[in-house]
Amino acid sequence: MSAAAAPGGTGAGFGEPRHGARIAVAWAILTVIAVPLVIWVAGPHIPPYSGHSTQSSDQHTVNVVLLTAAVPVIALIWVYFGYAISVFRQRGPEIVDGPPLTADPRIQITWLVVTSVMVLALAVYGTIGLYNDSHGAGGGQGPNPLSTPPAGSTPLQVQVIGQQWLWTFRYPGYGGVETATLEIPANRWVAFHVTSLDVDHSFWAYELGVKADAIPGSDNVAYVKATNTGQFQVRCAELCGLWHGHMNSYGRVVNAGAFSSWIAARQQQYSAITKTLPPYSKVYYPDPIRRAG
Amino acid sequence: MSSGSEPQELSDGLTIHSDPGAARADDIRQLTGNLTIGVRLVCSAMAFLFMSFLFAFFYLRTVNSNGLWRPKGVAPVQSWGIAVIVLMIAAAVVFDLARRTVVGGNEPRWRSGAAAALGVGVLVVVAQGLEWATITFKTYQGGWAAVFWGWTTVQLLFWLGGLYWIETLVAQTFRRPAASAREGTAGTEVLRPAADSAIVYLYSMACIGVIAYVLVYLVK
Amino acid sequence: MEAHATLTSPGTIENRSLRGQVLGFNLIWGVVGGIVGYIVGHWIGTKIGNNIAAQSGSDQDDVAIFLGMLVGTFGFLGGLGFFAYPLQRMRGLPATLREREEIGRWRYFRLCTDHKVVGIQYLVAVLFFFFVAGFNAMMIRGELTSDNATVINSGNYLTLVGLHGTMMLMMMSAGVLGPLGNYLVPLMIGARRMAFPRIEALTLWLTVLAGVVLLSAIALGGFPTGWTGYAPLSDQARGGIDAYLFSFALIGISLALVGINVMTTVVTMRAPGMTWNRIPIFVWGLTTTSILAVLAAPVLAAAIIMAALDRTADTSFFLSSQGGSPFLWNNLFWFFGHPEVYILALPGFGIVLEILPVFARKPLWGYRLAVAGMFGVALLSFMVWQHHLFVSGINANLRPFYMFTTELISVPTGLIFLNAMGTLWKARIRFTVPMLFSLAFFFNFLIGGISGVFLSDVPSDVTTHGSYFVMAHFHYTIMGGLVFALMAGLYYWLPKITGLKMSERLGKLHFWTMFVFFNTTFFPLFAAGLLGMPRRVSSYNPSLHTLNVFVSVSAFCLGASMLILLVNMVWSLILKREKEVANPWEALSLEWQLPSPVPVYNFEEIPVINSGPYDYGVPDRVPIADLEPTVTGTEVGT
């Protein structure tokens, strides 16, 4: 990094201050101060807040790591530009030309190598986050998810149906009952099967760190494992027409016992309606509505 | 706009030379370069456009949403489809053969060949029209029908563009044989690069036609 | 009418009489033709529409709207005189460039093939629509001072967002290529014109028409889809979406043609001695942009044709219940959409790297690397499009690939930063207005780029996709990047284009207010996104109210700052009109060696180029070009 901080290092004349060294030192100091600040002071405040689910905790960690990695890059550019702006100025009324330096290939190669390595590291890190933690980071993975909860766990299946402009939740494991509110048990894997009846929507459970587009004719699976009980927001993150901004709902994470009794009550309450519903299916094909307003 | 006075030939203001002969040579060199590069860029743009339809074809075929990619009975009339593609290739080949001989613009082979290519090209439009007219399925009958309509429509539009180009060359030839004779080889210098570029376009169109044929009639 | 001046003798250019001007083809007839065409097309369309199953018996009249706009387009172009030439050619008459033979004000209101006139027409058009779209942004921010759609209702809000986003992207993708590209490319490579002057004029008028057609969406009931036009929402929407589709198609055609023109010009029209490694970096920026435009815009056109067929001819490209798929639009749109965002970035790179050496008084550091970086960006930008679809469930298993390619773009983009840093090393910086804007470009674009790397990381994108974080990201790259670069370019080249001085004082005021308020407007929105505020909503969580009010106030200040630009242009270029010397910045590149404003034929003789454009400080440097070569060279540089 410090080598890259001094392009054109050749041509330093006598009596000139060692600009490269100064920049390197300033950069190092700034980085050393800023990195811990980012990790320990700012870090805990970077959303999404951890603690609601494995997924949001992971996303939180990722954001902190990325920001930490960004600090040296940003610091380098700022220090360098700041230094150049304050030192390498035109002084006096006469316009003087600077030294006609040519680009030193070593600097170019160093820079290329350093940035490529950083990028490679980022990509590997991101891929690990996506697959190794075995839940696809809470994002929608389509019908055949590659990253699935650990073998042996039996995820609760919940179908999330988007439609202009409300969410419906269907529990195929419980007779295909449909509810208007979402409840899931804590500390158990949940598989959301997200789909839509009309246009594109996106199921966003903000606190849980889940986002999956709801696309008509597509079964988009996302996994979550909630770690704390409590309420979470559900909203729509894909423009779906007039009341897109109002397509909000709430969900609750409850403990396993409370979930069983809740779902049993719903099954009873809605048993008459459930019979009239179309049979459970991964996707539904209602007639296209060409004009809905 | 246009008036009786004969407009200057190629007065593109490309070069301002004291020596008109040199200016003309420069103009023609520029024109040739521009046409050569320009037509190839147009063809690459066209390639990406049809690539989108190609993608649509295979994507929708793979997804086969609701089992309605290609419902039973959705098939065009073979004969007209073959006619379209055969005529397209024929027009391009005839034009190519004619193009090879053009020198002054009044060579009989060029004149009749270019005119014939234009005629065959018009027949493509007719055949395409007949194909559409004899179709038995509706536009809403699945993804295949959608791609079929989209592709053939756009293909015909681009073909009309090619016809316009041939037509201008033919018109030039028939209007100005005397003039080019008067100015020595002047006619050639303008016709030849234009014809050379036009053939690139026509062959690209023919390729697209062949791909369309394979998609529509051969891919199950 | 009048005798045609022969172009081989520039002295005989004639001006037409007023009567001739009004009666000949011009904008007035274009407007008339457009309106009449629309009415005729619409009338025919209603007749046809009645025969289409989906349309008869409903209030849907998309066939009529599309046909109206199509015939209207032909009417508009016909009124401007675009068909005179093709018809002439079809009658076998030879090629001429008569549209160029004029001087005087009128040529700005008609089809004119002088690249300098087209450049200025483009500039006015693009700035006009930029301000319209900016005004929409002000209304958006006005609505967002309330957390519950009390100022503007939801439907109108979405239309505003769609208009703002589409208009901005349409106009800004032509924003540098059109005005500065057409004006400067010939001057910078030593040519008298662009390769295809008539196509050049066509692209301009298509752009103007596209802006107007897009605005007509308001009259057709607005459209709810934003600039991305996702299907099947677009299938379902009312007539306004037809205007969106049609105008976007016009821009697509226009962009592809601009690209073809610029690339051909650069390849074939260079002056002798203008070798590949002497081409100014700005021209390289536009060339790489053109590659993207030529290859990406047709994909947009194809997608739009499909959407239009879905709406009019009842096909089902995007209807999953009928054998289509919404993913098809998503794929095609973003295959175009991502190169499109680099169409917005590369010209900016070109401008700032062109300006830095001039005010650093140093050669551009790492010229080859800069060119390589631009080509790298252009190439990679075709391989990343699914990063917009990370959580959509499409090809989820390809996400690591797209994550990697997306992050890889940081490498060639980073090269632009390296070039700037090398150029500034031991420089002698002059803090002129263009230089300030160029330096600010790097500040803003760094933040925009780094936030892009966050988005490219899938786990992070799960939170931020569809949120204001994305919105802040792209305003940092586009407004903070491209628009700052465009401002730099305007302050730098307007003195050449007009031959007049721009007020430095107003310029600095504009810069500082724009820089400060740009950052206060968009930086907080990163936080809003991370805190869970979705995009494209007119009502949001009340806990974010204070933040949004702060942003709105900043945005209004930003708007006021943009007005300073207008004031400066009106004051300096229309009222004060103080003459500027030919080369106020003492730049070495070719365009500054010409008189200001540039004469009609640019170069008396085609110049012979002797050196690269950035030889600052080089001992015994030779002038960049011999402007009066004794031998009329004929070889194009290689």
Ligand code: HEA
């Ligand atoms: C000018 C326009 C522009 C530019 C240049 C960019 C540049 C980048 N963009 Fe951006 N983007 C948009 C305009 C732009 N974007 C728009 C308009 C959208 C939203 C569309 C919509 O949904 O409406 C969008 C959306 C968008 C998304 C989708 C978000 C979502 O919807 O979920 C992603 C995800 O990957 C992304 C990533 C990137 C990346 C990685 C870059 C990179 O190219 C950035 C590279 C630059 C740097 C990294 C900084 C400089 C580099 C260095 C100093 C070297 C060292 C650095 C490292 C080694 C990291 N962008």
Ligand code: HEA
């Ligand atoms: C070239 C690209 C570009 C540029 C320059 C801008 C510039 C600005 N944008 Fe834009 N924006 C987009 C492209 C761009 N935007 C896109 C693509 C979207 C996404 C659309 C979608 O979701 O589909 C978007 C969305 C978008 C939103 C999100 C809407 C939503 O999701 O709900 C907002 C909200 O604040 C916003 C604000 C602004 C502001 C304040 C500016 C300012 O920088 C503008 C400054 C300029 C002016 C203000 C003009 C000059 C002044 C006047 C005309 C006088 C009037 C002045 C006053 C009233 C003070 N933009």
Ligand code: CUA
């Ligand atoms: Cu549903 Cu937005």
Ligand SMILES: [Cu+2]
């Ligand atoms: Cu992108």
